[in-house]
Each structure stands twice: as structure tokens, then as C-alpha cells.
Ligand SMILES: *[C@@H]1O[C@H](CO)[C@@H](O)[C@H](O)[C@H]1NC(C)=O
């Protein structure tokens with residue numbers, strides 16, 4: 585367990601003394617944010633806000649502990665959850681940077697339903713020192729299905745290596761109309777630029793769409809050392825700062841859609 589905590593410390597080191605405030609955008613109301621502010625000697629994230637996961641969830645073989653090099657994976661999940669509201673665009677955003685080893689941030693939806701049927705929206709996943717980030721939707725059944733599992737519906741985007749970046753996910757939930765229409769849409773953005781979208785008509789099933797865009801969601805921040813992605817640690821796997829994930833804030837805001845709802 586101490587190994588797991590060591591990793592979480594890396595996750596938060598630089599946020600202990602300097603916290604960022606989530607920005608306010610024109611037309612959007614900031615509904616919830618977490619800036620990781622805390623006492624200078626705080627080691628762990630605020631456990632009123634985060635569940636610290638130190639059990640093996642048996643998800644993608646993501647928990648790996650190496651006694652010899654003091655590695656473990658680290659994962660926190662927000663106690664806060666929300667459901668995208670009808671008649672609104674929801675904006676989910678982070679200010680984040682990664683070491684050049686391996687990191688992974690996801691926003692997931694889990695409520696006792698087996699993955700991927702529960703629906704999962706990966707806002708940004710980065711592997712090793714690649715300057716490519718991926719956004720992915722996972723849903724439906726483990727093989728193929730409406731999200732082409734296990735790959736999922738994904739797109740990639742260039743991420744400045746080790747630089748701060750602002751990944752953003754925008755689920756739009758119109759007030760009117762069936763959810764298998766293109767007005768029901770989830771878009772992925774990197775530093776304001778859209779790089780991925782999944783629509784209701786693409787999924788084509790209102791029940792499956794609901795698992796992605798209309799049921800409770802919570803935030804997951806995860807540094808996975810090994811696992812199905814990116815594979816087992818090897819001689820190039822870095823210790824310490826090279827494997828860090830640093831988060832300035834995570835936030836959620838909403839914007840009312842124009843009357844009529846699209
Ligand atoms: C989607 O994911 C698969 C499997 O991880 C990967 O091989 C592929 O390159 C990804 N596609 C994009 C556009 O990122």
C-alpha cells in the first residue's frame with residue numbers, strides 16, 4: 585500500500601503549494617470544480633472530494649506494483665457525480681500535464697454495470713512519451729457492438745510533450761428530440777480545438793446512448809504503470825517525475841441551449 589501512496593504523492597506534489605482556479609467562460613456557468621488546494625504538508629488529495637483507489641480493480645490489468653523500482657499505478661475517482669442535463673451543453677475540463685512515461689486520464693461512468701456496458705468517456709489518454717493523445721468512447725458489449733470494442737470509438741490529437749494542456753469534453757443533451765439524432769453529440773477538444781465527436785445517430789440505440797450521455801458520471805484521474813495499455817514495464821520505464829501526472833484543476837460547467845433545444 586505504501587507503494588501506491590508514493591505514486592499518488594507524485595500525482596499531487598506540485599499542487600500542494602500552488603492551486604489553480606477553474607476559469608469562467610462566457611455563457612457557461614461553473615457548476616463544480618476541484619483545484620486541489622490543501623495544506624502545504626498534505627500528501628493525499630482531499631478524501632472528502634476523492635476516493636483513493638488502492639485496491640486492484642482488475643480493470644485492464646492496470647494495477648502494477650514493482651517492489652524493485654517502487655512503481656505502482658495510482659487512481660482517484662471523484663465522489664462528485666453529475667448527469668448531463670436536458671436542454672444544456674455540459675463542459676468537463678481539466679488543466680493537466682504528464683511526465684514522459686505513461687499517463688492516462690479518463691472520465692468514466694460506472695454504476696455497477698459491467699464494462700463497457702456502463703459507458704466510458706476517455707477524455708484524454710496518453711501512452712508513454714508519445715505526443716499523441718487519444719479520446720475514446722466505450723459502450724455496449726465487449727466485442728464489436730456499437731462502440732467497436734475493445735478499441736472503442738477513438739480519435740487522436742497532438743499533445744505538446746510535458747506541456748500544460750486543457751482537454752475538454754462537451755456532451756450536448758437537447759431538451760427535445762430522440763437521442764438517436766445528430767443533435768445528441770459528445771465532442772472532445774484539446775486546447776479549444778475539437779478533435780473527436782460521437783453522435784446519437786452514429787450509436788443508433790437510445791439505451792446505449794443513454795449510458796454515454798444521460799446517466800451519472802464521475803471523474804477518474806489515473807496513472808497506469810503497465811496494463812493492457814501500454815504493456816509491461818521495461819528498461820525504458822521511468823521513475824519519479826518521468827511518470828508523473830500533475831493536475832491544476834478539474835471542472836464542470838453548463839450552458840443553456842437556445843430555446844427549441846438543438
Ligand atoms: C484507436 O485505438 C487503437 C487501439 O488502441 C489504435 O490502434 C488506433 O491507432 C487508435 N486510433 C486513433 C485514431 O487514435
Ligand SMILES: *[C@@H]1O[C@H](CO)[C@@H](O)[C@H](O)[C@H]1NC(C)=O
Pocket residue numbers: 683684713746825826
Ligand atoms: C522526461 O521528462 C523529464 C522531466 O520533465 C526530463 O527531465 C527528461 O529529460 C525527459 N526525457 C525525455 C526522453 O524526454
